[in-house]
Amino acid sequence: MALYAAAAAVLAGVESRQGSIKGLVYASRFQNVKQLYALVCETQRYSAVLDAVIASAGLLRAEKKLRPHLAKVLVYELLLGRGFRGGAGRWKPLLNRHQARLKAELARLKVHRGVSRNEDLLEVGCRPGLASQVPRFVRVNTLKTCSDNVIDYFKRQGFSYQGRASSLEDLRALKGKCFLLDPLLSELLVFPAQTDLHDHPLYLAGHLILQDKASCLPALLLDPPPGSHVIDACAAPGNKTSHLAALLKNQGKIFAFDLDAKRLASMATLLARTGVSCCQLAEEDFLAVSPSDQRYRQVQYILLDPSCSGSGMVTRQLEEPGAGAPSKERLQALAGFQQRALCHALTFPSLQRLVYSTCSLCQEENEDVVRDALQQSAGTFRLAPVLPSWPHRGLSTFPGAEHCLRASPETTLTGGFFIAVLERAEVPSSVSQAETSAPEHIPSAAPKRKKRRCKAAAAPSAPPRT
Incomplete structure (x- = not known):
C-alpha cells in the first residue's frame, strides 16, 4: 500500500x-x-x-x-x-x-x-515516440557479481539469451523474454524496452544497475585504473559513481560532491546497496572546492556531469508531455554554470583526464561549453579522440568537435546525451613520474566475453533477502 x-x-x-x-x-x-x-x-x-x-x-x-x-x-x-x-x-x-x-x-x-x-x-x-523504443539497459555491478552469473540467473528464470549483439538492429528486434549482451560494454545487458526489473531480486540486492547505455559511457571513457583518486563533481543520484567504483574495484578514492541533501541521501543508500566502499560523499558545491586542497593533490581523473536542461532524457516526455525546448534564458543560466564548473575542474593541478557529459541535446550546454573551456585552458588540455566507430559525433562548431560524442534514440537507441573527453596536453611538474606511469586505456570496443566463472561474487541462485 x-x-x-x-x-x-x-x-x-x-x-x-x-x-x-x-x-x-x-x-x-x-x-x-x-x-x-x-x-x-x-x-x-x-x-x-x-x-x-x-x-x-x-x-x-x-x-x-x-x-x-x-x-x-x-x-x-x-x-x-x-x-x-x-x-x-x-x-x-x-x-x-x-x-x-x-x-x-x-x-x-x-x-x-x-x-x-x-x-x-x-x-x-503523450504517446511514446522513439523514446519508447529505447531498450532496457542493465549494467552488471562487478563489485558483487559478473555477467556470466547474471546471464545464467536470467536463463534459469526462463529468459532466452541471444549472445552478444552485433548491430543496433539486433537491439531493435528484441521481444518478449529475450536479452542480449551489448556490443560495446561487456557488463551491459540489453532487454526489450518494456521490461521492468525494479522488483527483480538482483536489482534489489544491488547486483544490477538500471542505467541507460549513454549514461554508462562517461565512467567507461574516464577509465580510471584501480588505486586512482577520482572526483565526481556533481554526483547524485549515483549511478555513474557506482560505475566508477566498479572500474576502480573499490581500490582508490572517489570524492563525490553534490549540493542537494535529499539526492545525496538517496545516493548514499544506492552506494551502500551496490557495495561501494571507496567513495567519500560531501554535501558541498564543487565550485567551492579548492584545487589546492591537499586532499585532492593526487586527483588525476574528474567526471563532471553538471545540472542541465535534461532535454535528452527519454523520461522527460512522460513528465512533461509535449514539452518544448528550454527557454533561451534558462539555457544561458545553465551554460554559465556548466562553463564555470568545467573551467574550475581543469585547474586541479594533477588532473590528467576529464569527462564532461550532459543529458542535453542543446549546443549551448555541450559544444559551446567545451569550446570556451578549451580556449580558456590555453592549450593545456585537448579533446581526446574516443570511440571512432560511434555513429553520432559532436556538432561541427569548432575544430576538433568531431571528437565529442552525441547519443539519441534515433541514432544510438539510447537517451539523448553528450560526452567530451579532455586530456592534459602536458604533464604538470607537480605530478611525479610514479603517479603518471600507469597506462591509460581508451576503450574502443568491448572485450570478448571470457568463458569463466565468478568466484566469490556469484549472483544468488535464489532471491536474496533484502
Missing part, C-alpha cells in the same frame, strides 16, 4: 504545482524511488483516460472514502499496469468489486474512439 499512497501524494503535489515529478519523488522518502517515479509517470501519462474511465464507472460516487489521486493510481495498476504488485491493502477488494465495470468502461472508450490498443487512447503529445 505504501507505493500507491506515495504515488497518489506525488500526483497531488504535481497537480497543485508543488514541484516536478522527480523532485517530489525524491522528497517522498519512498525507498524505491525509481519504481515510484515510473508508476507516477505512467499514471500521469494516462491521466485523461483514467479520469474518463473512473467517471463513467461512477467509482468515486460509489466509494466515498477513495480519494481521486489514489483512485487514479489504483485503476492504472488494475487496467493498464502490472496488477497490485505492491499490495493494495484494504483497497484491493474494493477495486476488485468494480473491476468488471471499470474494464467495460475502458473497452467502451476504445470502441468510441475507434482504437484497439491502450496507447492509442493517448493524446498525440
Whole structure:
C-alpha cells in the first residue's frame, strides 16, 4: 500500500504545482524511488483516460472514502499496469468489486474512439515516440557479481539469451523474454524496452544497475585504473559513481560532491546497496572546492556531469508531455554554470583526464561549453579522440568537435546525451613520474566475453533477502 499512497501524494503535489515529478519523488522518502517515479509517470501519462474511465464507472460516487489521486493510481495498476504488485491493502477488494465495470468502461472508450490498443487512447503529445523504443539497459555491478552469473540467473528464470549483439538492429528486434549482451560494454545487458526489473531480486540486492547505455559511457571513457583518486563533481543520484567504483574495484578514492541533501541521501543508500566502499560523499558545491586542497593533490581523473536542461532524457516526455525546448534564458543560466564548473575542474593541478557529459541535446550546454573551456585552458588540455566507430559525433562548431560524442534514440537507441573527453596536453611538474606511469586505456570496443566463472561474487541462485 505504501507505493500507491506515495504515488497518489506525488500526483497531488504535481497537480497543485508543488514541484516536478522527480523532485517530489525524491522528497517522498519512498525507498524505491525509481519504481515510484515510473508508476507516477505512467499514471500521469494516462491521466485523461483514467479520469474518463473512473467517471463513467461512477467509482468515486460509489466509494466515498477513495480519494481521486489514489483512485487514479489504483485503476492504472488494475487496467493498464502490472496488477497490485505492491499490495493494495484494504483497497484491493474494493477495486476488485468494480473491476468488471471499470474494464467495460475502458473497452467502451476504445470502441468510441475507434482504437484497439491502450496507447492509442493517448493524446498525440503523450504517446511514446522513439523514446519508447529505447531498450532496457542493465549494467552488471562487478563489485558483487559478473555477467556470466547474471546471464545464467536470467536463463534459469526462463529468459532466452541471444549472445552478444552485433548491430543496433539486433537491439531493435528484441521481444518478449529475450536479452542480449551489448556490443560495446561487456557488463551491459540489453532487454526489450518494456521490461521492468525494479522488483527483480538482483536489482534489489544491488547486483544490477538500471542505467541507460549513454549514461554508462562517461565512467567507461574516464577509465580510471584501480588505486586512482577520482572526483565526481556533481554526483547524485549515483549511478555513474557506482560505475566508477566498479572500474576502480573499490581500490582508490572517489570524492563525490553534490549540493542537494535529499539526492545525496538517496545516493548514499544506492552506494551502500551496490557495495561501494571507496567513495567519500560531501554535501558541498564543487565550485567551492579548492584545487589546492591537499586532499585532492593526487586527483588525476574528474567526471563532471553538471545540472542541465535534461532535454535528452527519454523520461522527460512522460513528465512533461509535449514539452518544448528550454527557454533561451534558462539555457544561458545553465551554460554559465556548466562553463564555470568545467573551467574550475581543469585547474586541479594533477588532473590528467576529464569527462564532461550532459543529458542535453542543446549546443549551448555541450559544444559551446567545451569550446570556451578549451580556449580558456590555453592549450593545456585537448579533446581526446574516443570511440571512432560511434555513429553520432559532436556538432561541427569548432575544430576538433568531431571528437565529442552525441547519443539519441534515433541514432544510438539510447537517451539523448553528450560526452567530451579532455586530456592534459602536458604533464604538470607537480605530478611525479610514479603517479603518471600507469597506462591509460581508451576503450574502443568491448572485450570478448571470457568463458569463466565468478568466484566469490556469484549472483544468488535464489532471491536474496533484502
